[in-house]
Amino acid sequence: MVESSFSATGISKSFGALKVLENVSITINSGEMVGLLGPNGAGKTTFINIVAGYEHQDSGSVSLDGNSLDGMAPHDRARIGLARTFQSGRLFSNLPVSENIALGALGLGTTTKIANERTNSILEILNLDPLANLKAGSISHGNARLVGLARAVAANPKYLIMDEPAAGLNEHEVPHLLDALSKINKDLGCGMFLVEHNVGLVAKACSRVVVLNTGNLIFDGTPFDALNNDAVKSAYLGDTSLEETAESSKK
Amino acid sequence: MIQAILDAISLGGTYALAALGLGLVFGVMRLVNFAHAELITISAYILVVTNDLPLLVSFIIAAVVTTLLAVAMELLIYRRLRGTGPAIMLIASFGLSVLLQRVYELIFGALPKSAAIAPWMSGEVKVAGASVTISSIATVVITIVILLIAGYLIERTSLGLQLRAAAIDFKTARLLGVRSNRLIAAAFAISGVLAAIVGFIVVVENPQVSPMYGVNITILALVGIVIGGISSLRGSALGGFMVGVILSLLNTFLGNARVYAYSWLFLLVLIILLVRPGGIMSKANEMERV
Numbered sequence: 001m002v003e004s005s006f007s008a009t010g011i012s013k014s015f016g017a018l019k020v021l022e023n024v025s026i027t028i029n030s031g032e033m034v035g036l037l038g039p040n041g042a043g044k045t046t047f048i049n050i051v052a053g054y055e056h057q058d059s060g061s062v063s064l065d066g067n068s069l070d071g072m073a074p075h076d077r078a079r080i081g082l083a084r085t086f087q088s089g090r091l092f093s094n095l096p097v098s099e100n101i102a103l104g105a106l107g108l109g110t111t112t113k114i115a116n117e118r119t120n121s122i123l124e125i126l127n128l129d130p131l132a133n134l135k136a137g138s139i140s141h142g143n144a145r146l147v148g149l150a151r152a153v154a155a156n157p158k159y160l161i162m163d164e165p166a167a168g169l170n171e172h173e174v175p176h177l178l179d180a181l182s183k184i185n186k187d188l189g190c191g192m193f194l195v196e197h198n199v200g201l202v203a204k205a206c207s208r209v210v211v212l213n214t215g216n217l218i219f220d221g222t223p224f225d226a227l228n229n230d231a232v233k234s235a236y237l238g239d240t241s242l243e244e245t246a247e248s249s250k251k
Numbered sequence: 252m253i254q255a256i257l258d259a260i261s262l263g264g265t266y267a268l269a270a271l272g273l274g275l276v277f278g279v280m281r282l283v284n285f286a287h288a289e290l291i292t293i294s295a296y297i298l299v300v301t302n303d304l305p306l307l308v309s310f311i312i313a314a315v316v317t318t319l320l321a322v323a324m325e326l327l328i329y330r331r332l333r334g335t336g337p338a339i340m341l342i343a344s345f346g347l348s349v350l351l352q353r354v355y356e357l358i359f360g361a362l363p364k365s366a367a368i369a370p371w372m373s374g375e376v377k378v379a380g381a382s383v384t385i386s387s388i389a390t391v392v393i394t395i396v397i398l399l400i401a402g403y404l405i406e407r408t409s410l411g412l413q414l415r416a417a418a419i420d421f422k423t424a425r426l427l428g429v430r431s432n433r434l435i436a437a438a439f440a441i442s443g444v445l446a447a448i449v450g451f452i453v454v455v456e457n458p459q460v461s462p463m464y465g466v467n468i469t470i471l472a473l474v475g476i477v478i479g480g481i482s483s484l485r486g487s488a489l490g491g492f493m494v495g496v497i498l499s500l501l502n503t504f505l506g507n508a509r510v511y512a513y514s515w516l517f518l519l520v521l522i523i524l525l526v527r528p529g530g531i532m533s534k535a536n537e538m539e540r541v
Contacts, residue, residue, distance in 0.1 A: 078428040090423045092416045094483065103416050107427035112409045155428065 004030035004065050006082070006159045006191055008051050011060035013043075013215075020046045021215045023060070028159060033185050033192040035202030037226070038212035039235055044195050047212065048161050051193075052084045053077045064158070079108055081158035085148045087167055093137030097128065097147050100136045104154030115154070122150045125187055126180045142173030146180055153184055159191040160184070166198040174201060181205050199236075203227065211235065253378055255503040257387040263495035264394025265452050269472035270491025271401055272445035274484050275438045278418025279431075281337060283473065285344045286324055289351035290317050290443055291465030294450025296359055299460050302366035314447040321443025325436055348466075355462040363459040372455050386455050397448055398488065401441075405484055410437060418482055471498065474516075478523045480530030490530065494520075 006028045013021040021043045028034050038044045049055040051062050053074040062069045069077055074084075083104070091100050098119055105115035123129045126146055131139055136147060145165055152160055165181075166174055178201060185192055196202050202209060203223040211219035211226060213235035219226050226232050269291065276284045297313040304312070324347060332343050372386040405411035413434055417424040425431050446465075453468060454460060472491050479490020497519060501512040523531065 075425050075428050075431075078426065090420065090426075092419045092423070094419055095412075095416060099412055099416075103412060103424070103427055103429075106409050106413060107424065107429040109428075109430070115409070151427070 006064050008062050011057045013057050019215055024217045026210050028191045030191050031189045033206045035206035035209045036195045042212040043215040048195050083152040083155045083157035084161040085152045087163045089144045089148045091136040096133050097136055098132040101150045101154050104151035108155055118154050122153055125183050126150050142169050157190050161193045163195050166201050253381040254383045257383050259496045259499035261387050261390035262499040263492040266472050266475055266491035266495035267488045268445050269449045269468050270475040271488045272442035273472055274476045274487025275442050279435045279438045282340045285348040288465035288469035290321055290446035291450045294447040295454040295460045295464050298368050298454050299364050299366045317447035318440050318443035321439045325439040352462040363461040365458045368455050368458050390452050480532030483532040486530050486532030
């Protein structure tokens, strides 16, 4: 039996004279939660835009279970099992939370019954039941992030790409997100690719970390090793969050 | 008085149906489909030319032809222009509208075509001691039933949820995997059915059908969806209803000054838009630029 995997191989991308990604290869296995770290300008957003189909690479290839996704539009990638969340949330503000989540499933052609079952299950897993009937535009930023995550999960994806899910969350909301990520990974078993600035969140949530710096992959290993890796430290030089996280990781 | 209220509700309901048809297409394509007028017109023409057939058969033919024309508009014109930008789409819809008017002129002639559609509906019945026309009552009943069916379709079904989501943010709906071609074709088909029903309602009252027959109602329905909230299907229907009710009441109560009914209506529309630029169903500061 061939194990499911999602691969980006030899991805390079330039915007004019600016090289944003250079020969980057990352593979995520089924059920694995991988964190993508990197300082500002490392190429993280460009990389996930390419793997999700929002931008085209200059060279390299993206594949799911051995099948090439190159040239495939984002919505077609969604249909074959690649879901993503958005930094901006992109919720339908006038629709209730439950309908926002159901749309994640309905968009892919599932029946209303299955979509409702999935919605109820995800609402329960993520403790969002009390918000089910509230308009998405009326809930807090932190909860909106969780609803965006729930909607992506409702598509029952094989792989889930999350674009900075902790951005804008306060210190009380981050543990809820961490808990939600852990539950999704455990209960639904989809591969997860977490692109995040919050080093602490990635270190706690992920079993594996890849680090980009100036468009190059400089590290691929465990979060503990990443926090103690010289190249990673150098990339984050001056970023106190990494030093603090490394300290807390040692403790 | 009862007749005036019934007239107001029936005209409001008719405009609500027309506005809902326009709003559905606008929701999924961000297209103001001026050619919706010609869908209403073709329905009315077919009802007139098939007047010898039983009314139900005649209506079914009108509904099928109107729906097919609506879907053909999408498949042959709008789908090919999708992505070219709102200005080009708008001009295309305007051009299609004028083109269809000329085609109708070639087929049916420039002079109005008329026939007594369901003449029994011109009769009167007593309601609470007042005489009201059967057509007024029938129109109110038909519009309530159709709005309830449309409401169920839009609020309670998977297709309806996708249409509502697309009306709010079509791009995100598409990114979630919603099949855009299918959804847009469905919106045009429903819009065609609604146009056929509007054509039936108006041709019973006014059977003098000419190539520009549906233009007036479409323009007023467009006004309705703007004041109701262009990104909300409920807002579109409510806006259309309000325009119809206000216009009907103005026509009734202005007496000899009814020539100014449109002036008062548009003054009111301007005031509503100044207070709530995004329409009455939007938040006060919400406005979509199209």
